[in-house]
Amino acid sequence: MDIIKKLAQELTIKEEQAKAAVQLIDEGNTIPFIARYRKEMTGALNDETLRNLHERLLYLRNLEEKKEQVINAITEQGKMTDDLKKKILAAETLVAVDDLYRPYRPKKQTRATKAKEKGLEPLANILLLQATSKSMEEEAQSFVDEAKGVTNAKEALAGAKDIIAEMIADKADYRKSIRNCTMKQGRLVVKAKDEKAESVYEMYYDFSEELSKITGYRVLAINRGEKEKFLTVKVEAPDAQIVNALNKTMIKDNPNTKTLMEETVLDAYNRLIAPAIERDIRSEMTEKAQEGAITVFGKNLKQLLMQPPMEGRTVLGWDPAFRTGCKLAVVDPTGKVLDTVVVYPTAPQCKVEQAKKTVHEMIKKYHVSVISVGNGTACRESEQVITELIKEIPEKVAYVIVNEAGASVYSASKLATEEFPEFDVGQRSAASIARRLQDPLAELVKIEPKAIGVGQYQHDMNQKRLEEALNGVVEDCVNKVGVDLNTASVPLLSYVSGISKAVAKNIVAYREENGRFHTRKELLKVPKLGPKAFLQCAGFLRIPRGEEPLDNTSVHPESYEAAAKLLKDLGYTSESIRNGGLSTLHSQITNEKATAESLGVGEMTLHDIVEELEKPGRDPRSEMPKPVLRTDVLEMKDLKEGMVLKGTVRNVIDFGAFVDIGVHQDGLVHISQMTERYIKHPLEVVSVGDIVDVQVMSVDLNKKRIQLTMKIDHSK
Numbered sequence: 001m002d003i004i005k006k007l008a009q010e011l012t013i014k015e016e017q018a019k020a021a022v023q024l025i026d027e028g029n030t031i032p033f034i035a036r037y038r039k040e041m042t043g044a045l046n047d048e049t050l051r052n053l054h055e056r057l058l059y060l061r062n063l064e065e066k067k068e069q070v071i072n073a074i075t076e077q078g079k080m081t082d083d084l085k086k087k088i089l090a091a092e093t094l095v096a097v098d099d100l101y102r103p104y105r106p107k108k109q110t111r112a113t114k115a116k117e118k119g120l121e122p123l124a125n126i127l128l129l130q131a132t133s134k135s136m137e138e139e140a141q142s143f144v145d146e147a148k149g150v151t152n153a154k155e156a157l158a159g160a161k162d163i164i165a166e167m168i169a170d171k172a173d174y175r176k177s178i179r180n181c182t183m184k185q186g187r188l189v190v191k192a193k194d195e196k197a198e199s200v201y202e203m204y205y206d207f208s209e210e211l212s213k214i215t216g217y218r219v220l221a222i223n224r225g226e227k228e229k230f231l232t233v234k235v236e237a238p239d240a241q242i243v244n245a246l247n248k249t250m251i252k253d254n255p256n257t258k259t260l261m262e263e264t265v266l267d268a269y270n271r272l273i274a275p276a277i278e279r280d281i282r283s284e285m286t287e288k289a290q291e292g293a294i295t296v297f298g299k300n301l302k303q304l305l306m307q308p309p310m311e312g313r314t315v316l317g318w319d320p321a322f323r324t325g326c327k328l329a330v331v332d333p334t335g336k337v338l339d340t341v342v343v344y345p346t347a348p349q350c351k352v353e354q355a356k357k358t359v360h361e362m363i364k365k366y367h368v369s370v371i372s373v374g375n376g377t378a379c380r381e382s383e384q385v386i387t388e389l390i391k392e393i394p395e396k397v398a399y400v401i402v403n404e405a406g407a408s409v410y411s412a413s414k415l416a417t418e419e420f421p422e423f424d425v426g427q428r429s430a431a432s433i434a435r436r437l438q439d440p441l442a443e444l445v446k447i448e449p450k451a452i453g454v455g456q457y458q459h460d461m462n463q464k465r466l467e468e469a470l471n472g473v474v475e476d477c478v479n480k481v482g483v484d485l486n487t488a489s490v491p492l493l494s495y496v497s498g499i500s501k502a503v504a505k506n507i508v509a510y511r512e513e514n515g516r517f518h519t520r521k522e523l524l525k526v527p528k529l530g531p532k533a534f535l536q537c538a539g540f541l542r543i544p545r546g547e548e549p550l551d552n553t554s555v556h557p558e559s560y561e562a563a564a565k566l567l568k569d570l571g572y573t574s575e576s577i578r579n580g581g582l583s584t585l586h587s588q589i590t591n592e593k594a595t596a597e598s599l600g601v602g603e604m605t606l607h608d609i610v611e612e613l614e615k616p617g618r619d620p621r622s623e624m625p626k627p628v629l630r631t632d633v634l635e636m637k638d639l640k641e642g643m644v645l646k647g648t649v650r651n652v653i654d655f656g657a658f659v660d661i662g663v664h665q666d667g668l669v670h671i672s673q674m675t676e677r678y679i680k681h682p683l684e685v686v687s688v689g690d691i692v693d694v695q696v697m698s699v700d701l702n703k704k705r706i707q708l709t710m711k712i713d714h715s716k
Helices: 003-011 016-025 031-037 047-078 083-091 095-106 111-119 123-131 136-141 153-169 172-185 216-227 240-252 259-305 352-366 379-392 408-412 416-419 425-438 440-444 462-480 501-514 520-525 532-539 557-567 592-599 603-614
Strands: 187-192 206-210 229-237 315-319 326-331 337-343 368-375 396-404 644-653 657-662 668-671 691-702 705-709
Touching: 003 016, 003 047, 016 031, 016 047, 031 047, 031 462, 031 532, 047 083, 047 095, 047 462, 083 095, 083 462, 095 172, 111 123, 111 153, 123 136, 123 216, 123 259, 136 153, 153 172, 153 259, 172 240, 172 259, 187 216, 187 657, 216 259, 229 259, 240 259, 259 440, 259 462, 259 644, 315 425, 326 352, 326 425, 337 352, 337 425, 352 379, 368 379, 368 425, 379 396, 396 425, 396 691, 408 416, 408 425, 425 440, 440 462, 520 532, 532 557, 557 592, 557 603, 592 603, 668 691
Parallel strands: 315 368, 368 396, 668 705
Antiparallel strands: 187 206, 187 229, 315 326, 326 337, 644 657, 644 691, 657 668, 691 705
């Protein structure tokens, strides 16, 4: 297989793009580095395409390795033929290679291998040829041998049938055809183990859907229900059709063998083929469902991480709770914790006035302008106290409900203990909730991505695959935004291109020992950070107010000479970058191709340099929707059908999106209620963090369910 050609076809890119990307990956370059600084080589392939290419590259190389192993194994057995080798080399999936290898794979003791040990293979061949003029009972009589464990003709025939059944089951073409037929015409049938048992899986207690149409989220839900022993699941195949097709292929019109062959075919299908095909199909469906869920999770995570920071604000983080009290932490604009306290406005203490007094004093003392409230237990009650306080005090303060998923994981982690050794887990959690508003990316990278809470069925997935995919998303986000070398934490630095966790720790240790970095070049003094790692990471690390103005841009050091020459040719110096007087730089370049050639760089690199010089240190997150600041509170009982509200998309799933409308309970916008046009997936319309207008369709107070629509009817 020509892997480069295959990659180009699958990803609809040019072969030279695929070849260049593979070469760069093989040389040890990271995906963010290739996407940003090797555009000329790859034809500007973006990080998502490059990650897909890398993933497929690994699969296809693994496939080629598997083919080689199978060819060698069959050749060693002396059973390789030109036709078989051709089929193996042409196989495009690991499943197809496994099917072709199946007849030659060393087997454990099966009914067929036992029959062969009893010397019944020649009898099986007679039955298979179906050319005998004798009855098969007569043919079988000559194979009776008590010493070998064959006591009568019936046992001999049973052994012969077992041999043929296994041979039929091992036929790659048959398995492929049956698998395709089952996928096209089969159904997934789900029943309740106990119809009286109450569970979240009740909608699947009597469920059936075509295999070709069932959605990924249903597959994952059914799998979980089966695992938790609420559901029984079966693939219902067109059995009669498949058996008839096998009979037509296998059976000749010989009355001496016909009935026996029909029995053999039926046994091969029922005992050997159907269960294996069912396992294959369910495994394939689960894999596809997981991949789909991981993709959605990744896109949600990207949107969450890329939410704009709330810069220049002193924030009060509020971690709500009942019995143990609400933990508060005041965090200054740099992320430093100024003060922490515990208040008890919620049950059972209900010290509301005392809590208000304490919070007001903190607001006055530290000039707090925003309160960041975690959306966990007692959020509703805390929100009520906060809105009352906002109305009572002269200071202008707003509040935001933030998703606190993973805050408890972080606050109990080793990292949090090192960061806040003097705080308990509640205080750490409150500080994290405040920082999530100030800089979501810098704070959320401290938490395992799958614990951030914007996915679906993440605990049911292949954890290694999920971790790899989500880490890739975090890596792309961190490198797209860039990192302040003098303030970044170890977790944030460890996601920078080319920097391992060990090197990230060394950078922080070097910073603590020697003070702030003044130039990017100083990185080369950090232990274990050599020229190769420097090449990969330098462009993504920023040094505000450093000695070299270009160090606070995404211009790579390898292009400094070109950038300096460009500035000089246009009558500027590098100091002009600090003054922000380069906003019209692009319009001053009359011939991009000639300019790029004179600078010794490609046109794409020139374009990136100019864009960065015009807006040095630009944060791509600034283009994202800002959080909704609230000063009043609604309750579910306040909601009325037809009410139009502004909300924040908290999570996007296959069948819709959950939107926070400020009542503590997120409402569901079903995919059918998102737009008038047909869409395959909600992500075509909304993303996590989007601010959307929604209309209330229905409210169920008992079940705490809110149905929303984005197709607003203004007549209501």
